[in-house]
Amino acid sequence: MRRNGPLALCYHALFVAFTLAPIIVVCWVAFTPEGYLSFPTTHWSLRWFHAIARYPEFISAFWRSIGLGALSSIIAVAISVPAALAIARYRFAGREAFTALFMSPLMIPNVVLGIAFLRFFTEVGLGGTFTGLVLAHIVIIFPFALRLTLASAVGLDRALEHAALSLGASEWTVMKRIILPLVLPGLVSGWALAFINSFDEVTMTVFVAAPGTETLPVRMFLYIQDNIDPLVTSVSACVIVVTVAALVALDRAYGLERLLVGRGGNDGR
Amino acid sequence: MKTAPYLLSLPALLLFAAVVIVPLGMTVALSFHDWGQYKGIVPVFILKNWREVFSDSYYGEMFWRTFRIALLVTLLSAVFGAPEAYILNRMRSPWRGLFLLVILGPLLISVVARTLGWALLFGGKSGLINAVLLSLGLISAPLPFMFTETGIVVALTHVLMPYMVLAVWAALQRLDPQVENAAITLGAGPFTVLRRIVLPQAMPGILSGAVIVFALAASAFATPAIIGGRRLKVASTLAYDEFLNTLNWPLGAAVAVLLLVALVLIVFGANRWVERRYAQVFG
Numbered sequence: 001m002r003r004n005g006p007l008a009l010c011y012h013a014l015f016v017a018f019t020l021a022p023i024i025v026v027c028w029v030a031f032t033p034e035g036y037l038s039f040p041t042t043h044w045s046l047r048w049f050h051a052i053a054r055y056p057e058f059i060s061a062f063w064r065s066i067g068l069g070a071l072s073s074i075i076a077v078a079i080s081v082p083a084a085l086a087i088a089r090y091r092f093a094g095r096e097a098f099t100a101l102f103m104s105p106l107m108i109p110n111v112v113l114g115i116a117f118l119r120f121f122t123e124v125g126l127g128g129t130f131t132g133l134v135l136a137h138i139v140i141i142f143p144f145a146l147r148l149t150l151a152s153a154v155g156l157d158r159a160l161e162h163a164a165l166s167l168g169a170s171e172w173t174v175m176k177r178i179i180l181p182l183v184l185p186g187l188v189s190g191w192a193l194a195f196i197n198s199f200d201e202v203t204m205t206v207f208v209a210a211p212g213t214e215t216l217p218v219r220m221f222l223y224i225q226d227n228i229d230p231l232v233t234s235v236s237a238c239v240i241v242v243t244v245a246a247l248v249a250l251d252r253a254y255g256l257e258r259l260l261v262g263r264g265g266n267d268g269r
Numbered sequence: 270m271k272t273a274p275y276l277l278s279l280p281a282l283l284l285f286a287a288v289v290i291v292p293l294g295m296t297v298a299l300s301f302h303d304w305g306q307y308k309g310i311v312p313v314f315i316l317k318n319w320r321e322v323f324s325d326s327y328y329g330e331m332f333w334r335t336f337r338i339a340l341l342v343t344l345l346s347a348v349f350g351a352p353e354a355y356i357l358n359r360m361r362s363p364w365r366g367l368f369l370l371v372i373l374g375p376l377l378i379s380v381v382a383r384t385l386g387w388a389l390l391f392g393g394k395s396g397l398i399n400a401v402l403l404s405l406g407l408i409s410a411p412l413p414f415m416f417t418e419t420g421i422v423v424a425l426t427h428v429l430m431p432y433m434v435l436a437v438w439a440a441l442q443r444l445d446p447q448v449e450n451a452a453i454t455l456g457a458g459p460f461t462v463l464r465r466i467v468l469p470q471a472m473p474g475i476l477s478g479a480v481i482v483f484a485l486a487a488s489a490f491a492t493p494a495i496i497g498g499r500r501l502k503v504a505s506t507l508a509y510d511e512f513l514n515t516l517n518w519p520l521g522a523a524v525a526v527l528l529l530v531a532l533v534l535i536v537f538g539a540n541r542w543v544e545r546r547y548a549q550v551f552g
Contacts, residue, residue: 003359004356004359004360008352008356008359009356011352011353011356012353012356012357012368015349015353015356015372016368016371016372018427019371019372019375019427019430020371020375021386021390022383022384022385022386022387022389022390022424022427023375023378023382023383023386024386025386025389025390025397026382026385026386026389029389036395037389037395038395039397039400079280079281079284080281082276082277082278082279082280082281083277083278083280083281085277086273086274086275086277086278087274087278089274090273090274092271092274092275095274098278098281098282101282101285101289102281102285104285104289105289107484107533107536108289108293108529109484109487109488109505109525109528109529109532110488110490111488111490111504111505111508111509111525111528112293112296112488112525112526112528112529113289113292115296115508115512115521115522115525116289116292116293116295116296116525117288117292118512119292119295119296119299119518119522120288120291120292120295123295135284135288136288138284138288139284139285139288139289142281142284142285146281196377197377200377200378200379200380202379202380202381202490202491203489203490203491203505206490206509207509207512207513217379217380217381220379220381220382220385221381221491221494221495224381224385224388224495225494225495228385228388228389228392232385233385233389236379236381236382236385239378239379239382240378240379240382243377243378243379244374244378246377247370247374247377248370251366251370256369256370256373256374257366257369257373260373260376260435
């Protein structure tokens with residue numbers, strides 16, 4: 001294949017600059033020593049990172065986001081495994097409809113889902129509760145969990161199971177010793193992708209969360225709506241660092257391309 | 270044996286029936302209810318909200334703005350994202366993996382943080398780009414960005430661009446590099462190769478990326494809310510205001526249902542058009 005020419009590389013450099021500029025700017029402003037928004041050049045300070053400690057609502061929102069993401073991702077993966085097995089292994093009436101239904105949270109705008117959840121949870125008495133948040137997040141991250149569990153379920157070689165069964169293993173042993181270890185990488189990545197999506201979700205959550213149950217992105221969003229000051233940049237910088245660390249780990253462990261495109265990275269090359 | 274798949278999907282089915290289908294049904298019903306400042310939501314069947322949404326030009330203008338922004342964002346993403354996917358595809362490892370991470374990674378970084386970055390770059394006199402341009406004397410007043418459609422379009426393009434790169438990248442993966450080489454051997458110039466070989470094969474990716482970007486741009490919330498503020502409303506921020514500020518839930522529900530229906534029609538229509546078009550080529 002031909003290589004990129006100088007023009008293409010210039011374009012590429014500009015594109016990367018465009019992609020990274022807003023993210024770098026947020027982290028840059030976070031180090032300002034001033035009391036207002038400014039770009040530090042000679043003096044740098046951690047004062048706004050220390051300032052986060054004085055705002056307990058950010059700290060508690062952060063831990064709530066972590067807990068919510070972890071819990072709803074585990075439940076989403078747990079529910080997606082049997083569904084993925086059904087879709088991967090059986091041909092049954094309604095198979096396509098089920099798949100479309102399970103993937104529908106990707107199609108329905110999050111703002112519409114947020115409104116629907118708000119109406120529903122208020123009616124059934126779950127309005128503004130953590131339980132409501134968990135249920136809502138399970139639904140919106142379910143497609144991500146299902147996509148990866150489905151990929152591992154499709155990749156399972158049934159001959160391995162038949163071999164184990166014919167050698168006298170029980171169904172349960174086959175599940176524990178053959179199927180689970182084979183699908184585990186897919187489950188872990190599905191969990192991680194679901195977790196990141198839950199951790200970043202703001203559009204739907206802003207409708208469902210109440211003052212006692214705000215997640216970190218919701219807290220940040222509401223804060224920015226009132227005013228933009230260096231505090232919110234230092235909080236954002238922390239979020240960016242956590243996400244990038246998770247991303248790099250995920251890329252090393254599973255491959256970002258495989259995760260997002262949904263199939264093997266450099267196959268056939 | 271025949272019941273096995275149904276039993277296996279049962280937990281997910283129950284969840285989706287209870288927490289997706291029922292709430293969506295309730296929202297559609299809500300849009301037909303009455304509402305008053307003092308009486309609250311009255312569960313009757315009336316067309317008041319729908320009549321208001323369709324007759325008041327305020328809503329027509331707002332929906333037109335929503336879809337205009339989405340269309341611009343889609344065009345910009347296609348024009349700038351597709352070439353980048355092609356360039357990425359021609360890179361060698363380790364650069365390819367590295368830049369793929371750099372360009373797709375932001376997809377998973379908080380939308381609020383990314384939009385905040387744009388507000389810092391362009392917001393007012395203190396915004397980085399405005400400050401630089403002002404000090405260089407290139408502009409006399411800061412470029413308007415906050416509370417403008419341009420601002421929303423630029424920030425949304427940045428937020429949604431990775432989806433376009435991803436879609437085109439996936440399409441280019443199927444491209445056989447030997448076809449390009451064959452065209453060059455046969456005397457085609459680089460421009461001809463791009464136009465006759467690469468572009469037709471990348472087109473399905475560009476179109477499916479366009480559908481994704483359009484749908485997400487038309488329903489985006491955080492970016493238009495932060496950049497557009499209260500002054501420049503789109504469908505999702507208007508619905509938000511009706512629900513959490515004015516508390517006129519039935520009207521907000523009508524706006525949301527209309528947005529959902531419009532998007533579903535557009536996305537399905539576009540998908541069918543793409544499939545028909547490419548069924549002729551590849552079928």
